[in-house]
């Protein structure tokens with residue numbers, strides 16, 4: 140392909156991911172290539188607010204036999220199928236070197252966002268989202284203070300395409316005896332950047348986004364949300380306080396409220412994009428809780444949506460799984476423009492407005 144033709148058909152370059160210290164190949168010039176792969180079925184239009192056999196709804200029995208209380212706000216309980224936990228068995232035999240093994244110590248909890256089975260973050264009020272942020276703060280502080288816990292990972296897997304069988308909006312909290320690899324990598328990158336430049340990496344990322352401006356989805360005095368320049372997923376979005384704090388519990392009240400507003404704005408835009416409940420993996424990037432000095436680590440949330448089109452998944456394949464670097468078929472600027480073009484009122488409320496007008 141000659142170079143002018145490639146340019147006319149879209150972005151084709153490599154962008155440096157400063158937090159992961161790796162290249163992302165942006166190959167958006169070939170995004171119109173014919174697709175004959177799997178289709179993801181659209182999710183059912185409306186679920187009821189309460190489902191009798193849902194193990195997360197208030198008052199219902201869970202698999203372990205315990206019953207949920209009739210909770211009214213966010214509700215946290217210990218995962219009935221924990222990946223790490225105090226019940227993990229002692230390791231019976233040690234493997235030969237270089238192999239290592241140890242007990243799967245830690246705590247795994249589930250966070251129901253609200254008693255309503257059909258209320259995702261996108262349709263919650265700012266106040267309800269603020270309550271969820273409050274739980275992340277409280278859980279990170281409580282679990283992080285435990286001697287065996289090195290790091291607290293709060294996250295949400297949303298949608299069947301990321302393997303969630305129960306649609307009741309909920310997140311998870313893993314308090315582990317190790318620090319997750321992504322956080323370790325970000326710590327190393329931030330330290331290296333500070334040593335080389337004397338500046339905080341994430342502060343400079345925010346400044347670079349502000350300088351260009353076109354990938355910013357939301358901004359106020361305290362927080363900013365944007366599709367990063369180096370996005371690996373088509374609709375990847377970072378939501379972050381502007382002030383550098385290593386953990387979510389260090390946020391001030393006004394920053395917590397601003398964060399809730401930004402989360403609302405981002406999730407509404409996601410749902411409005413294709414008028415469907417938008418699937419994603421969302422994770423809080425927080426510093427370890429092992430007592431180290433992490434004053435230069437900048438807390439943020441990252442959304443990683445798996446869909447490139449309403450029914451087309453981004454597959455992790457040779458380059459991503461085999462090689463460890465991402466090939467992105469989309470331009471971050473074009474995807475940010477799509478998200479900016481949609482309404483900031485959730486589409487289900489449009490229908491209600493239309494209905495009420497008809498009535």
Ligand SMILES: [Zn+2]
Nearest residue numbers: 193196256307
């Ligand atoms: Zn439920």
